[in-house]
Amino acid sequence: MKKIFVNGYGSIGSRITSFLKDDHELEVIGVGKYSPDEKVKIANSRGLDVYVPEQKLSAFSGYKIKGTIESVLGSCDLVIDATTEGQGYKNKKNLYEPKNIPAIYQGGESIVGTKAVSDLLFNSRSNYDLAVGKKHVMQGSCNVTGMGRILEPLRDKFGDELIRFDVTLIRRWADVEQTEKIIPDTIEMTQSPHHGDDVKTYFGKDSPLFVRAIKVPTRQMHLHIMDIRFKNIAPRPSNIHEIYTNEFGVATLWTAKGTKDVRDYAENIGFNFTDTNMIHIHANMTTSIGDTVQMMYSDDQTGIVIPENHMLLQAMIFERSYRDAFEHTESIFHMREKKQKLEEHFSKKD
Numbered sequence: 001m002k003k004i005f006v007n008g009y010g011s012i013g014s015r016i017t018s019f020l021k022d023d024h025e026l027e028v029i030g031v032g033k034y035s036p037d038e039k040v041k042i043a044n045s046r047g048l049d050v051y052v053p054e055q056k057l058s059a060f061s062g063y064k065i066k067g068t069i070e071s072v073l074g075s076c077d078l079v080i081d082a083t084t085e086g087q088g089y090k091n092k093k094n095l096y097e098p099k100n101i102p103a104i105y106q107g108g109e110s111i112v113g114t115k116a117v118s119d120l121l122f123n124s125r126s127n128y129d130l131a132v133g134k135k136h137v138m139q140g141s142c143n144v145t146g147m148g149r150i151l152e153p154l155r156d157k158f159g160d161e162l163i164r165f166d167v168t169l170i171r172r173w174a175d176v177e178q179t180e181k182i183i184p185d186t187i188e189m190t191q192s193p194h195h196g197d198d199v200k201t202y203f204g205k206d207s208p209l210f211v212r213a214i215k216v217p218t219r220q221m222h223l224h225i226m227d228i229r230f231k232n233i234a235p236r237p238s239n240i241h242e243i244y245t246n247e248f249g250v251a252t253l254w255t256a257k258g259t260k261d262v263r264d265y266a267e268n269i270g271f272n273f274t275d276t277n278m279i280h281i282h283a284n285m286t287t288s289i290g291d292t293v294q295m296m297y298s299d300d301q302t303g304i305v306i307p308e309n310h311m312l313l314q315a316m317i318f319e320r321s322y323r324d325a326f327e328h329t330e331s332i333f334h335m336r337e338k339k340q341k342l343e344e345h346f347s348k349k350d
């Protein structure tokens with residue numbers, strides 16, 4: 001049984017921990033916390049041991065703490081770092097590398113420049129094999145993961161027929177449970193978004209992909225608006241939708257009026273954390289005009305990267321084949337069943 005430490009217990013860390021507890025091949029030996037707050041008690045109530053930085057021990061005197069992050073690292077096989085943007089790099093340098101411990105980093109880090117945590121940005125659909133046996137790998141962010149799930153199947157099917165992708169990312173402001181974050185009444189422009197360059201690390205650095213991004217005041221998922229240009233006349237919407245029929249983590253929905261409809265359904269049906277763990281093509285919005293297909297899909301910001309982290313850890317510490325890792329992840333996340341339920345509920349009504 002492999003021992004995993006999850007450093008950071010926020011939106012991503014708490015989700016990862018919850019799913020890993022269902023995997024009988026793994027033991028979550030604890031979670032890392034940095035602020036002495038209610039989340040320590042929540043973690044304890046879920047049966048988790050909490051570890052804190054040595055220098056902050058005294059600040060946690062009123063809480064049940066198992067030990068220091070520095071000490072627990074000696075007894076784990078892999079760390080999943082789910083700390084705030086940029087902190088993963090510092091942890092790599094100060095903690096994981098000196099102790100020679102493999103680590104997964106999240107999408108707020110980088111794989112280029114002086115603060116790169118790895119030279120590999122993982123996307124299970126396109127580069128699973130490159131992560132096998134590797135020690136430090138970054139999981140792509142939610143938007144970067146979502147774009148891969150649309151782009152890779154398009155390229156597999158249409159290849160040289162594709163000449164350009166223009167994507168507008170409409171990003172959510174905060175996560176559902178981040179109630180302390182105030183949502184301002186504005187639409188924020190994101191200068192030089194990292195998402196296009198991140199996708200190109202696995203899709204090809206010269207790929208004709210152009211991404212722009214804005215942030216809007218909602219907690220209910222991201223929405224991507226994508227225009228796909230073809231060399232000749234574009235395929236019909238039905239030809240586009242059919243390539244996602246058997247794709248992992250892509251549901252094709254017809255009747256969701258907005259992203260909250262999808263989240264509400266996930267909540268009603270009892271999906272963990274109200275996550276779908278996937279992207280949702282809003283099929284009623286797909287059009288084909290001349291040489292261009294226009295489409296929209298929403299991206300479950302918090303959920304989509306959780307099965308990806310599970311795939312990634314299997315490549316890194318079990319060195320499994322893609323097929324074996326995929327089936328094992330499926331047995332824990334039940335993605336086929338979730339997809340089927342979503343597609344049935346939001347099916348086309350003639």
Ligand SMILES: NC(=O)c1ccc[n+]([C@@H]2O[C@H](COP(=O)([O-])OP(=O)(O)OC[C@H]3O[C@@H](n4cnc5c(N)ncnc54)[C@H](OP(=O)(O)O)[C@@H]3O)[C@@H](O)[C@H]2O)c1
Binds near residue numbers: 008010039082086141
């Ligand atoms: N939220 C999403 O939708 C999403 C999706 C994909 C990827 N990501 C990426 O996942 C990572 C984590 O994001 P998140 O949304 O889970 O963030 P979050 O909810 O803010 O949680 C961050 C965690 O990092 C800990 N932390 C805060 N300051 C720290 C410090 N100085 N040193 C070490 N740890 C510190 C926090 O501990 P305390 O609570 O104890 O302060 C908290 O447990 C980021 O790289 C983000 O870009 C997020």
